[in-house]
Amino acid sequence: MKICFATNNSKKIEEVKAALGTEYEVVSLSEIGCFEELPETGDTLDHNAFQKARFVKDHYGVDCFADDTGLEVDSLNGAPGVYSGRFAGEARSDERNISLLLEKMEGKNSRNARFRTVIALILDGKEYSFEGTAEGEILDKKVGSGGFGYDPVFKPLGFDRTFAQLTLAEKNEISHRGKAVKALISFLSNRKF
Numbered sequence: 001m002k003i004c005f006a007t008n009n010s011k012k013i014e015e016v017k018a019a020l021g022t023e024y025e026v027v028s029l030s031e032i033g034c035f036e037e038l039p040e041t042g043d044t045l046d047h048n049a050f051q052k053a054r055f056v057k058d059h060y061g062v063d064c065f066a067d068d069t070g071l072e073v074d075s076l077n078g079a080p081g082v083y084s085g086r087f088a089g090e091a092r093s094d095e096r097n098i099s100l101l102l103e104k105m106e107g108k109n110s111r112n113a114r115f116r117t118v119i120a121l122i123l124d125g126k127e128y129s130f131e132g133t134a135e136g137e138i139l140d141k142k143v144g145s146g147g148f149g150y151d152p153v154f155k156p157l158g159f160d161r162t163f164a165q166l167t168l169a170e171k172n173e174i175s176h177r178g179k180a181v182k183a184l185i186s187f188l189s190n191r192k193f
């Protein structure tokens with residue numbers, strides 16, 4: 001089954017391909033000839049995920065799913081949340097986002113945080129959504145070189161390594177996106193049979 005994952009983030013495509021296995025052919029935006037930036041103007045993860053998925057369906061006519069992820073830090077009242085990508089500005093720099101986060105966390109007692117992912121799916125003219133969360137804490141410095149985004153400063157609950165120190169398979173097993181993708185796969189599998 002061929003389905004477009006509405007992203008240009010090769011790390012995300014890799015993560016989702018690994019989780020979906022060979023039963024599904026996941027194609028990226030560039031593989032369907034989409035090289036424009038997708039609109040993402042909402043103030044909730046749900047809004048943005050559906051906005052991206054509908055844009056692809058409307059302009060490229062393919063079934064697809066889109067994800068939107070936010071990092072919610074308790075001591076920052078849930079920030080950066082839906083604005084995680086643009087936390088330190090529109091240029092979307094992981095480096096600057098992490099620096100700003102660590103700056104804002106200085107002196108905070110609670111370092112609890114969670115990643116939340118919403119996946120919006122458009123299939124055969126119908127819309128569905130799936131969610132996944134991963135609890136953890138924000139370290140006071142970067143550790144590890146794998147993954148992307150805030151991975152080097154996020155230590156998932158029950159682990160003594162950051163997301164950036166886990167293998168792709170380990171991260172997929174416990175991550176927000178991994179869980180949301182599992183819910184998506186379970187839906188797609190049940191639908192087939």
Ligand code: IMP
Pocket residue numbers: 067068069070071084085086094097115147148149150151163175177
């Ligand atoms: P987006 O929804 O994929 O645009 O992600 C929003 C922000 O969260 C960006 O700064 C991403 O780098 C970051 N992000 C998304 N997924 C992950 C993840 O699995 N680990 C770390 N950061 C992530």
